[in-house]
Amino acid sequence: MEPRPKLLSLLTALSLFLFLAALTVIFVYAPLEARMNYVQKVFYIHISTAWVGMLGFLAAAAAGIAFLVTKNLQWDIVELAAVEISLVFFLVAIITGSIWAKPSWGTWWTWDARLTTAAILELIYLAYLLLRQGIEDPERRARFGAVYTLVGGLSVPVTFLSIRLWQTIHPAIIGTASAQAQGGFAMAPAMLHTMFFALGTFSVIFITLLWHRIRLGRLAHHLEQRRLQDAE
């Protein structure tokens, strides 16, 4: 295994620093929102984790296509890494979303298009992991994984669209478009700055984690190869 590249060490340190800085900015620099007070702070984390989840999701789909075209197992490692990171960050986004929803809409969960789509996305990725678990042969596992990320990836926007459509026609009980408007707030410039800082920070964290996870995947790959060679 190659030694850890300098750039990666640098990125890791930078991620840590930026994360602390982002927390400081969120709690010190960003003004307190009038109606929701401190709960509003979770918004910055929520939007950033959701953003990273999207990034990972797109990266996984792109890696899936790259694998199907090149048949290079390196892409499979990237795909799995992106899926795992996406899975965790979407979960954080869903949880922080609930924390936001409770004081804002008076409920932990609404069948809002974004929330529901995020939840379905989590289920698709869990299914993806179960699929991989059921296949021994690494090459076939990679192929099926790539196919499923593509099928899942294409279904997500359609799902989002269908739930949107459902809400506009479905009688409003709780948390429809109007409730969302209630939960919204006017953004002060300082809030905007904070949001973009948090987005940037989490993007760096995403890249760092992805890199680490890819290296781990390579290590596991080499280990499996060794074991096979020993077995021969």
Add this chain to the structure above:
Amino acid sequence: MTPARKPPTDRRSPGSSRPGFGRAILAVLWKDLAAEMRSRELLSAMLVFALLVILIFNFAIELAPFLRLTVTPGVLWVTLTFAGTLGLNRSMAVEKDRGCLDGLLLAPVDRAAIFFGKMLANLVFMLLVAVILLPFYSLLYNLNLFNPGLLLVILLGSLGYVAVGTLLASMAVQARTRDMLLPILLFPVIVPVLLAAVRASGGFLQTAPFEQIRPWLNLLIGYDAIFLAVAYMLFDAIVEE
């Protein structure tokens, strides 16, 4: 380049001709239907299962007369979805058991034709289940379900369902966890079909104005088109080694 010489005893033309795309699809479809006509295992299992699900729904959510119109589309589609996974699993397991999938792949036909043949067979089974289910449901709950609009929705919804289902079943059957895996893989990606089909069915049953139903029909058609194309492109990646 021409293959090796033919001995003079050979009266037949060499077996090098290839059937057209449509003929290959029909051959696969015919094979599945003929095997099913013989055993009737699949259809009877799907049907009995579907009837049981409806029975269970009856107790679980008390299909009181005033609720029936609103709940019926949901009950119908959940029933069809569950019964459908039985069919999809079985349809691919048959190909796997005696190595038949290899036999299909060895034939000089386009692999997409194999996919569409299997998919159409699954569609036929699903529609047959629906066709038998509808009068039963109408009888049991005193509702007329023979509505051309509803039949159209069932056709469109089933088409999207079997397109994705056949593709995912051909992966699931090759995994260690086989039968367990298919619903887990399939259900999260067919949410749009289910949602649109339930809404559109409800719209037709409650005779809602067509403008309200149209977006759902459009969604169904869009989903069908996207996933037929995706399955067409990806099936090769599943069956090749």
Add this chain to the structure above:
Amino acid sequence: MIRVRKLVKRFGLKTVLRGLDFDVQSGEFVAILGPNGAGKTTFLRILASLARPSLGEVSLAGYRLPAQAAAVRARLGVVTHQPLLYGDLTAEENLRFYARLYALPHPADRIEEVLELVGLASRRRDLVRTFSRGMQQRLAIGRAILHDPDIMLLDEPHTGLDQEACDMLDELLRRVAARGRTVVMTSHDLARVEDLASRFDILTGGLLRASARRQDLRGNLLDFYREALTQ
């Protein structure tokens, strides 16, 4: 008829074939021998266009794999460990299905002929599910020769067959070979193939280690095989 150059096949991390060269002339009957796990089945699956080569060139009857796979498939007859038959169809229906996939011009006559040839004419209307292993394998061979292929590929076709079925299979293969067809067969049963094949290739560790013609061996196949393995 068959030409393979520097064939490498990897399954993910495992390299099964390591740069294999292989040539078969039209009309040859080649037996590929080797221990279990040597890569015989993988090799045959690649020739049959069921698996893609990772590296290297493969061509059959002048058509390259995998680019011209469909043209190759029309000229191939393949017998594997499994019969590739549908249990819920009769013997005749199974053959009729494959006849359609191969677009045979006169399917009824040919099916008749093949059923006679494999000795199943009397059971044509019985479900394949009710057949014994030997009968299924006979029908599997019938399926493989249905379109009168130029090249036959057989993967351990004798496995699980009783003596009678084995003899019938040998008889069939001799007939196919006598008609100038090319046959490639894998086996680990030396005694079985000794009088059958015209050439013996030893595959072990993902490479072809030795090759000999029957007339050169003079009945010493076993010695030749052992020697090749200990190299």
